[in-house]
Amino acid sequence: MIEAQQLTKRYGEKTAVDGLDFTVRPGTVTGFLGPNGAGKSTTMRMIVGLDAPTSGSVTVNGRRYAQHRAPLQEVGALLEAKSVHPGRSAHNHLKALALTHGIPGRRVDEVIELAGLGSVARKRAGAFSLGMGQRLGIAAALLGDPQTVMLDEPVNGLDPEGVLWIRNLLTQLASEGRTVFVSSHLMSEMALVADHLIVVGRGRLLADTTVRDLIRETGGDTVKVATADPARLRDVLAGPDVVVTGRVGSEELQVTGLTAREIGLKAAEHGIALFELSARTVSLEDAFMELTRDAVEYHGTTGVESLGRPA
Numbered sequence: 001m002i003e004a005q006q007l008t009k010r011y012g013e014k015t016a017v018d019g020l021d022f023t024v025r026p027g028t029v030t031g032f033l034g035p036n037g038a039g040k041s042t043t044m045r046m047i048v049g050l051d052a053p054t055s056g057s058v059t060v061n062g063r064r065y066a067q068h069r070a071p072l073q074e075v076g077a078l079l080e081a082k083s084v085h086p087g088r089s090a091h092n093h094l095k096a097l098a099l100t101h102g103i104p105g106r107r108v109d110e111v112i113e114l115a116g117l118g119s120v121a122r123k124r125a126g127a128f129s130l131g132m133g134q135r136l137g138i139a140a141a142l143l144g145d146p147q148t149v150m151l152d153e154p155v156n157g158l159d160p161e162g163v164l165w166i167r168n169l170l171t172q173l174a175s176e177g178r179t180v181f182v183s184s185h186l187m188s189e190m191a192l193v194a195d196h197l198i199v200v201g202r203g204r205l206l207a208d209t210t211v212r213d214l215i216r217e218t219g220g221d222t223v224k225v226a227t228a229d230p231a232r233l234r235d236v237l238a239g240p241d242v243v244v245t246g247r248v249g250s251e252e253l254q255v256t257g258l259t260a261r262e263i264g265l266k267a268a269e270h271g272i273a274l275f276e277l278s279a280r281t282v283s284l285e286d287a288f289m290e291l292t293r294d295a296v297e298y299h300g301t302t303g304v305e306s307l308g309r310p311a
């Protein structure tokens with residue numbers, strides 16, 4: 001379990017992390033999302049003691065990282081900054097790490113297998129592709145068989161097979177009861193792998209919710225219906241959790257709380273003709289954009305003005 005309380009980090013004038021309160025629970029994959037510069041990496045660095053909070057605190061299983069006697073066996077982390085000696089092989093890098101942390105040597109071979117690095121383990125890590133480097137970083141994170149696993153952008157640079165491997169790995173780690181905290185900009189991937197989400201923007205907490213609820217709140221379960229008799233259809237669909245909206249005089253209604261199928265069946269039962277019946281699909285990406293619209297630090301421009309005018 002990771003618990004942040006009023007976690008704050010300032011760099012001079014800049015507040016990178018601003019009073020964050022959240023809990024990452026074991027047994028599920030928790031996604032950590034936010035636009036560029038939102039404070040995700042800074043938060044993750046504070047979790048593993050690479051940066052000290054300006055105020056507030058963050059603990060892993062009730063203790064600050066530095067207070068754990070064997071931190072590598074407590075929290076395994078893949079952070080953006082790599083610290084692999086380029087001349088060393090993957091095997092030697094992991095062996096050195098194991099030796100200095102009292103981890104048995106056989107675990108090195110286990111994580112090499114787990115990370116799919118068997119065929120390249122004796123090669124210089126400096127010659128590794130981005131994807132292999134990511135796999136080595138993940139192997140190092142898992143070396144201490146930690147209860148808590150934290151990965152910053154783990155799918156970066158991975159090919160589709162690697163992305164699938166990460167997806168299965170994260171699900172597996174969570175199913176073993178571990179705490180899995182993972183940041184990514186790939187929303188489609190997060191939607192598949194994460195159950196819970198912590199969303200930040202400009203250092204502040206924007207949402208602490210499930211993928212389903214976030215999508216629902218953005219209107220993900222709305223069904224659009226068009227009929228010649230909207231007033232009667234409203235009456236037919238009425239129910240405790242059903243909300244029907246629509247402009248007066250319009251044939252179109254927006255319905256939440258019923259599926260397209262349920263609406264179609266009810267309309268047929270009452271002999272009401274429908275002209276259109278379509279579920280609005282909202283992706284996690286849409287929901288994320290909506291939620292973080294005001295918290296994006298670096299907006300891109302696509303307007304012609306930004307390209308300058310020809311002389």
Ligand SMILES: Nc1ncnc2c1ncn2[C@@H]1O[C@H](COP(=O)(O)OP(=O)(O)OP(=O)(O)O)[C@@H](O)[C@H]1O
Pocket residue numbers: 011014015016034035036037038039040041042043
């Ligand atoms: N060492 C530092 N000194 C000064 N400012 C910093 C430092 N580290 C981070 N920042 C600033 O703090 C803010 C948060 O940065 P951080 O890297 O944590 O964001 P992030 O959410 O991980 O972004 P990204 O998605 O781009 O990786 C940014 O505005 C960044 O410029």
